[in-house]
Amino acid sequence: MKLAAVIGLLLGIAGPNLNPEAQHRFAEESRRSAWDSGIETVHASPNDEVSVGPLEAYQEALAVLRREYAGTVINDKQITKLTYAAIQGALSALNDPFTGFLDPDDWLSMQQTTQGSFEGIGAVLEPFGRDVRVVRPIPGSPAFKAGLKPGDIIFSVGTHDPDTGKLIKTTPTLGTDINTVVKLIKGPRGTKVTVTVLRNGVSNPIRFVIVRQNIEPPVVSYWMEDQDRKIGRIVLNEFNERADSQFERAWNDLKRQGLKALIFDLRFNPGGLFDVAVRIGSRFIEQGPLVIVQEKNGQRHTLYASSRVPKIGDIPLVVLINESSASASEIVAGAIKDHKRGILVGQHTFGKGLVQTIFPLADGSALRLTTSKYFTPSGHDINNKYDEEHRPLFGTGGIKPDIEVEQSPDWVDQQFEDKEHDTQLKKALEVLRTQMTARAR
Known part of the structure; x- marks a missing residue:
């Protein structure tokens, strides 16, 4: 289970037991293999009889994108971002709101939360169909004091400048996965975030400006x-x-x-x-x-x-x-x-x-x-x-x-x-x- 705002999931942990050096080597070999495979296939003629599986097609697409795309420079950072988005997209096609991809920041955040403390507004969130809703604000937390209530649907999240406190961007969140919503809401203590919600029985969205704090919810x-x-x-x-x-x-x-x-x-x-x-x-x-x-x-x-x-x-x-x-x-x-x-x-x-x-x-x-x-x-x-x-x-x-x-x-x-x-x-x-x-x- 309970993410940073705790998600009500029933969780177990599994996975490879790799030391940092092995993890780095595994990642490098995987990346090199992907590029090599992609570069080999781009030379094939449309008339050649080539049996290409979906993974090979993905690797080929990345290689072509990196070589030919005239927009943003496709560097290693962009490739990582695109790959993470592809994994998330593939998992979303399963139509399972509880299955998803956690980037390194998300995964670290979840580990911190299950251990009992995090920085944010102190709201327990959960997937609700394609949206995200409030299970409960933690008593005494900034979310609780601001007036968030169980059942509120997160409509949008506003990002503020950490120095001036000025609202600089509002991100709509209906139809957004819970990891993204949590990442938008979390942030260093003392900084502001605007959370706008839809509430049952209220015709218009309700807007809350909340100052983040260190949250240590009483278990x-x-x-x-x-x-x-x-x-x-x-x-x-x-x-x-x-x-x-x-x-x-x-x-x-x-x-x-x-x-x-x-x-x-x-x-x-x-x-x-x-x-x-x-x-x-x-x-x-x-x-x-x-x-x-x-x-x-x-x-x-x-x-x-x-x-x-x-x-x-x-x-x-x-x-x-x-x-x-x-x-x-x-x-x-x-x-x-x-x-x-x-x-x-x-x-x-x-x-x-x-x-x-x-x-x-x-x-x-x-x-x-x-x-x-x-x-x-x-x-x-x-x-x-x-x-x-x-x-x-x-x-x-x-x-x-x-x-x-x-x-x-x-x-x-x-x-x-x-x-x-x-x-x-x-x-x-x-x-x-x-x-x-x-x-x-």
């Missing part, structure tokens, strides 16, 4: 929600590299305070790393299947709850979910529901049952490819169906809550301190108090 927040009944609450914002250790720290601290029941809040959690989801999910499931993974050849295998992680135990449990709970969140929520380990309260989840794997390439770029899909332990297909514009048809996948509760329109999105209007939280507390009373009899 886990926790407290005793009901001090008298000892009902604790853990809010998990994403499944990144810090999530499991911070979850364990929160759990241990709540236990020291006398925890007797738990609310596990996965609302607005877009997902993240697959192995982290498995570790955290294993804390709730004593034993048995946790998730079923289907590979590209259709073969399925079952991952079981790990016995190596500390278990939560048999305390009353409610999991809060909503339409922005996705991917890794759905793995954990689905396992808890299928094992009847806790009660799911809230709204139908997003419905992303696909696993992406990152394949690093020799020049520092990477491919992000959908490599498998997953099902809950009972075999439920989480993944949504999509319309012709590749927008998810909500409700065709995802996890249905045991108790469906619409959120109050007066609730301030993601202001978890607003307990007065949080109807889902109120229902969670009601369910747990009822269970605790029944157990005490």
